[in-house]
Amino acid sequence: MATGLDDTRTWPDLAIGLYDRLTGRGAEIIYDFENFELFVPSSASDQATHARWKMNGTLKIRTRDREQG
Template sequence: MAETNDTKNWPELAIGLYDKLTGRNAEISYSFDNFELNVPSSTAPNAPSAHWKMNGTLRISTRDGINGQAG
């Protein structure tokens, strides 16, 4: 059985996403229309959360290399 590495916190999630996308000319775009989300402060059970409301577009892109060129 393959070993799984569960993300334990938000910085680990961000680093993992960056590592997966860097060097692949990747961009992820999400469009939201009155989207509401409760974002937990940790992965602990019953962790307090922040309530986010989103309208518009969220883009996540990566660049890696010299002079900001896509990798």
């Protein structure tokens, strides 16, 4: 596992980094789920507990810059 200073260490850092890379590029990410199970950690630590999420359907993530003015 990398330990450089620029490593993402928290879930908010990961979300911010993803948004920063996509904003202004007209990006859209679409996921389709069918009986998909995801175990979401409560933190980024090795001892994190996990919540079980079940997903069916479509999740769309779109980014756009705010209009200046």
